[in-house]
Amino acid sequence: MRVxxxxxxxxxxxxxxxxxxxxxLLEKLGCEVVFPTRQTCCxxxxxxxxxxxxxxxxxxxxxxxxxxxxxxxxxxxSCTLHIKDHLHAQDEGGAQHIRKRIYELTEFITDVLKQPIxxxxxxRVGMHQSxxxxxxxxxxxxxxxxxxxxxxxxxxxxxxxxxxxVTLDRKDECCGFGGTFCVFEEAVSVKMGKDRVSDHVKHxxxxxxxxxxxxxxxxxxxxxxxNSPVRVKHIAEILNAE
Amino acid sequence: xxxDKTHSELAEKFNIDEPRVNWHDETLWxxxxxxxxxxxxxxEWESLRExxxxxxxxxxxHLSEYLEAFERNAIANGITVHWxxxxxxxxxxxxxxxxxxxxxxxxxxxSMLTEECHLNDYLAEHGVEVIDTDLGxxxxxxxxxxxxxxxLPCIHWKKEEIGELFHKYLGTPEGNAxxxxxTHAARLHLREKFLTRKLALTGVNFAIAETGEFVVCTxxxxxxxxxxxxxxxxxxxxxxxxxxxxEHLGIFLRLLTRSATGxxxxxxxxxxxxxxxxxxMHIVLVDNGRSVQLGREAFRNSLKCIRCGACMNTxxxxxxxxxxxxxxxxxxxxxxxxxxxxxxxxxxxxxxxxTLCGSCSNVCPVKIDIHDQLYKWRQVLVQxxxxxxxxxxxxxxxxxxxxxxxMYKSAGKVGRWMIRKVPGLVNNKxxxxxxxxxxxxxxxxxxxxxxxxxxxK
Ligand code: SF4
Numbered sequence: 113m114r115v116x117x118x119x120x121x122x123x124x125x126x127x128x129x130x131x132x133x134x135x136x137l138l139e140k141l142g143c144e145v146v147f148p149t150r151q152t153c154c155x156x157x158x159x160x161x162x163x164x165x166x167x168x169x170x171x172x173x174x175x176x177x178x179x180x181x182x183x184x185x186x187x188x189x190s191c192t193l194h195i196k197d198h199l200h201a202q203d204e205g206g207a208q209h210i211r212k213r214i215y216e217l218t219e220f221i222t223d224v225l226k227q228p229i230x231x232x233x234x235x236r237v238g239m240h241q242s243x244x245x246x247x248x249x250x251x252x253x254x255x256x257x258x259x260x261x262x263x264x265x266x267x268x269x270x271x272x273x274x275x276x277x278v279t280l281d282r283k284d285e286c287c288g289f290g291g292t293f294c295v296f297e298e299a300v301s302v303k304m305g306k307d308r309v310s311d312h313v314k315h316x317x318x319x320x321x322x323x324x325x326x327x328x329x330x331x332x333x334x335x336x337x338x339n340s341p342v343r344v345k346h347i348a349e350i351l352n353a354e
Numbered sequence: 355x356x357x358d359k360t361h362s363e364l365a366e367k368f369n370i371d372e373p374r375v376n377w378h379d380e381t382l383w384x385x386x387x388x389x390x391x392x393x394x395x396x397x398e399w400e401s402l403r404e405x406x407x408x409x410x411x412x413x414x415x416h417l418s419e420y421l422e423a424f425e426r427n428a429i430a431n432g433i434t435v436h437w438x439x440x441x442x443x444x445x446x447x448x449x450x451x452x453x454x455x456x457x458x459x460x461x462x463x464x465s466m467l468t469e470e471c472h473l474n475d476y477l478a479e480h481g482v483e484v485i486d487t488d489l490g491x492x493x494x495x496x497x498x499x500x501x502x503x504x505x506l507p508c509i510h511w512k513k514e515e516i517g518e519l520f521h522k523y524l525g526t527p528e529g530n531a532x533x534x535x536x537t538h539a540a541r542l543h544l545r546e547k548f549l550t551r552k553l554a555l556t557g558v559n560f561a562i563a564e565t566g567e568f569v570v571c572t573x574x575x576x577x578x579x580x581x582x583x584x585x586x587x588x589x590x591x592x593x594x595x596x597x598x599x600x601e602h603l604g605i606f607l608r609l610l611t612r613s614a615t616g617x618x619x620x621x622x623x624x625x626x627x628x629x630x631x632x633x634x635m636h637i638v639l640v641d642n643g644r645s646v647q648l649g650r651e652a653f654r655n656s657l658k659c660i661r662c663g664a665c666m667n668t669x670x671x672x673x674x675x676x677x678x679x680x681x682x683x684x685x686x687x688x689x690x691x692x693x694x695x696x697x698x699x700x701x702x703x704x705x706x707x708x709t710l711c712g713s714c715s716n717v718c719p720v721k722i723d724i725h726d727q728l729y730k731w732r733q734v735l736v737q738x739x740x741x742x743x744x745x746x747x748x749x750x751x752x753x754x755x756x757x758x759x760x761m762y763k764s765a766g767k768v769g770r771w772m773i774r775k776v777p778g779l780v781n782n783k784x785x786x787x788x789x790x791x792x793x794x795x796x797x798x799x800x801x802x803x804x805x806x807x808x809x810x811k
Contacts, residue, residue, distance in 0.1 A: 124801045125766045126794040131801035135809075148807050153756040158709065161742060162732030163749040169757030182532035245604065255390065256668065256716035258399040282383070286670045290709030295786040297707060299366035302711075302790040303375060303674045333791030 114142045116181035118214070120191045121153040124324050130325055133352040134187040134217055140352070141225050143185075144155040148177040160291045164198065171201045179206035183224065184214040187348050188324050189245020192216040196249070204320045215349055218265040218323050219251045238317035239266055240308065240331065241284040242324035251323065255284050263322050265347055272350060278315040278349030285311075289330040305334045313342060320344050357681035365675035369449045378510060379673040385506075386667045388616025389717070395618075396608070406605050407721040411523050413596050414648060420563040420596045421639065427566025428637055431628040437637045441471035444640045445680050446471060448555065448588060449480055451636060455586055457482075457553045463570070463577035464488040465557030466504050466661055467640060469683040473555075485547045488575040493725035496523045502677025504684055505614045505663035510676055520546040544576070554580030558591035558637075559623075559660070560606055564599045567627035568637065571610060571620040578624050578744035588636045589626065593644050594657040604659060609719035613662040652730045656691045658720040663716035665724060671707055680704060687714035691727040694735065702740035705731035763802065 115138055119131040131147075138145045154174065155167030174195070186192045195214050201207040215224060232317045241263070246252045252263035269277055288294070288304025295301075309331055312320050320335075320342060322328050328344040335342050357364065369375055369382035394397045413420055414610050425435045444467075452460065460477075462468065474484050474495075484550030486495045487618045490507035493501065496519055501507030508516070517531035526539045556577040561568040568589055570577045581587045597606065611617045620724055629635035647653055677685035682693040682701060690708065693701035705728045714724040735741060755761050773796035781788050799807075 119801055121762070121766075125770060126796065128797055128799060128801035128804050132804060135805075147802070147809070149802060149805070150759040152759055152762045155753075155756070158398050158749050158753050158756075160729065160732070161745070161749060162706075162736035163746075163753070164733055165737065166749060166753035170753065173757055173759070207477075243709065243711035243713075247716060252712075254716055256713055258393055258397070286709050286711035286713065288709060290669065290711075293706070293709050297362045297365060297671070298786040298789060299362070299369040300671050300674050300707075301370055303372075304670050305791070307379070307674075330791065332794065333787070335791060336792035 113143055113184050114180075115145045116184045117145050117147045117179045118151060118154075118178065118184050118186040118191070118195075119147065120186065120188045120325070122329070123187065126329070127325050127346065129270055130187055130346040130348055132347040133346065134185070135347055137217075137352040138185060141221065143225070145185075146181070151177045154191045154194045155198070156191060157291055159194065159198060163195060167198070171199055171207070174199060174217050175201040175203050175206045175210060178214075179203065179211050182213065183220065183297045185217055185220045186209055186214065187217045188326065189216045189242050189249050189251060189345060190324050190326060193248040194272050211334055215246055216249055216323060218245075218268055219249065221268060221351075222264045229268050229271040229351050231272045231351050231353050232274050233272050233350045235318045236276045236278060236316055237269065237319045237321055237350070238278050238280060238312040238315060239263075239269065240287060240312075240320055240322035240324075240327055241265075241320050242327045243284075243286050245323050246284055252284070269321070269347070272353075275350070278312075278317055280315060287327045287331055289327045291326075294330060301330070301336065305330050309334050309338070309340070309342075313340065317342060321347050321350055321351075323347050359681070360703040361675065361679050361681070362703065364679035364681065365707070368676045368679055369674070375674055378511070378676060381509060382667045382673045385615060386664075386717075389613055389664060389667065390616075392612040392616040392618065396612075402605055402609055403719055403721050406609055406660075406719060407658060409597060409602050409605065410720050414471060414594070414654060414657055416444050417593065417596070417648065420598060421593060424561055424563040424566055424596060425639075427564070428564070431566045432636045433566065433628065433637055436636060436648075438638050438640045438642070440642045441640075444471045444590060444638055444642070445473050445476040447638050448590070449477065449482070451586060451588060452477075452482055452553060455553065457586070459483045459485075459551050460553040460555060461485050461487050461547050461551045461580040461584070463554040463557065463580055464491055464507070465555065465590055466501075466684060467557060467592055468555065469501060470642065471590075471640070473590075474706065485544070485551070487544050487547065487574075487580055488572070489574060489576075492540060492544065493519065496520075500678070501684065502685065503663060503666055504661050504686075510678070533571075543577075548579045548583050551580070552584055553586040553588070554584035555588045555590060556581055558589050558595050559610070560603060561591055561595050561637075562598075562600050562603070563596050565626050565627065567600075569603065569607075569623055569625050571607070571623050573617075573621045575622045578622055581626065584780065585632070586634045586636070587626070587629070587639060590638045590640060593639050593641055594659075610660055610662050613664040613717065613719040643696045647692070650695070653691060653695065653727055655722050656688065656695075656724075657725060658722055658760075659688050659692075660720055662719055664717045664719065668713045668717045669708075670711065670713070671709065675707070680707070687724045687728070688722070691724060691731060694731050698735060698738060698740050705729075705735060722777050763800075766800055770798075770800070774798075
């Protein structure tokens with residue numbers, strides 16, 4: 113199975129280790145993984161700010177890069193959701209193929225690969241449920257609905273040996289990153305982040321993990337400012353840890 | 355409530371007092387949890403939401419027919435029906451009825467519509483005294499503030515502060531903040547008003563087309579006290595409050611208060627069908643932008659709203675910025691998709707006061723796609739030129755960089771190099787990220803550089 117690896121722009125630039133872990137993990141699980149090197153960004157930063165009409169060229173580029181693959185996998189629920197909901201291009205057939213075949217990493221493992229995880233991470237970990245993955249892609253059940261609970265990323269974490277997953281007071285509250293919201297609504301964004309951080313800290317975690325590095329980048333910025341020993345790690349890094 | 359300040363500026367001010375933000379957040383989160391407990395008692399909850407959403411869909415698709423049927427049936431019941439195109443007409447109708455009866459003092463139970471129409475200010479200018487009889491609304495009225503929440507108007511007030519307010523205006527003993535005592539004091543104060551006022555205005559929660567009756571839901575019974583004791587009862591309602599049949603009420607009443615406060619039902623769900631002997635009953639049907647919203651297909655669903663307030667209680671931004679930061683009568687997520695319909699320029703900031711987390715759309719008992727509409731409003735506001743020029747320029751530059759792989763690659767390289775070598779360039783107070791957060795470390799190698807070195811065949 114040929115998998116096109118889509119690496120969000122900020123992961124490419126600031127968190128290469130997350131992309132490396134994703135690549136290695138997928139290879140371990142038997143995929144042939146290719147990173148099309150002319151890829152840049154899904155266009156979400158513009159679109160969520162109200163500038164979806166400027167994302168045309170980004171979209172064309174995206175379709176060119178990824179239309180050939182059986183599956184497109186991305187270590188971010190948010191970017192995946194954006195492509196699923198908003199990718200259109202001249203080559204609409206190609207765009208449609210991508211919209212159907214793009215998966216966020218953890219749902220790709222649980223729903224397509226359906227393979228057990230062999231990893232070791234002997235630490236106390238809190239899981240941050242990022243909203244777009246959860247409420248948008250439905251990779252976990254949300255607390256608003258009267259419906260049976262499940263969580264694809266947590267089901268993977270539970271297979272990691274030595275890992276102790278904590279239960280948070282507010283299991284799916286937004287961290288306040290929100291794309292450009294984090295700068296245009298700085299005060300509320302930071303307050304939301306601080307409150308998420310303190311829920312994890314209160315439960316004695318060593319690491320906060322999640323399926324979206326953007327949320328984790330925001331939480332990391334707050335943890336570091338507080339000189340906290342708690343660290344963030346993308347779920348791919350944990351699932352790839354030996 | 356007009357403001358020169360944007361949501362983010364008002365929210366920043368609200369956040370100066372962090373312990374108070376914590377208290378506000380926790381109070382509302384507690385209500386969200388009460389709601390969760392209540393709705394989990396009903397295994398059929400999600401189908402109730404779906405049914406309500408479909409019924410409202412039908413209402414909006416046939417609104418004119420239902421309105422005409424309602425008017426016909428209400429008139430047959432002996433109610434006088436008025437039509438108001440906008441807030442001004444609504445206020446004038448109310449004032450003309452006061453004039454007709456020579457009344458200068460009236461009571462009003464909770465009605466967000468009259469907040470939307472700024473009725474109190476209008477009547478005060480015309481020498482009419484209005485007493486709000488909902489306890490929470492009376493509190494904000496005494497404090498000369500607008501409500502900060504559509505269901506819990508004074509949720510931003512602590513009980514000690516209410517004690518002080520009552521001491522000042524109602525003469526309760528200084529330092530007494532016992533809720534039961536204060537409620538009793540308010541009751542005595544309001545009782546005198548109920549007994550002496552000849553005109554009562556109420557809102558409407560549901561109006562039933564089939565029977566021409568309307569239903570008002572309160573926990574305090576204040577709508578009933580006002581309406582039963584007054585010679586003239588005016589009910590003001592937005593034209594979207596209709597439901598086709600009485601039998602549909604069962605669905606909406608089960609959803610409304612569970613969503614709002616986690617109670618199974620409001621203490622009083624009062625049906626008003628015809629005036630008692632000697633009483634006059636009026637209904638004012640208000641449009642005020644609703645038919646324009648009905649015509650905007652992407653935003654039509656917002657008219658399904660039954661004003662339960664659940665989207666506010668669940669909203670992580672609302673809980674940490676307070677209702678007044680939205681500078682409009684209906685705050686929170688729903689307010690942010692309703693307000694731009696009335697005035698895009700003034701409320702251009704509101705659709706951006708959200709992370710698009712989607713919690714609102716999923717608590718909403720009538721399944722309004724609130725966060726999707728926030729996204730759509732952003733597109734409309736940008737296209738119609740209501741966003742700052744600097745933002746547009748920045749976005750254009752970003753779009754160009756991101757659509758050209760070569761440019762993106764070198765911009766990333768330069769950017770990371772600068773963060774490493776000249777951290778002061780980004781780590782300064784002009785960078786809103788850095789104000790309360792550290793920047794991510796800039797690695798020497800991007801993933802694509804690593805890939806070119808290690809993987810590319
Ligand atoms: S939008 Fe939905 S959740 Fe919000 S007040 Fe209206 S009905 Fe309630």
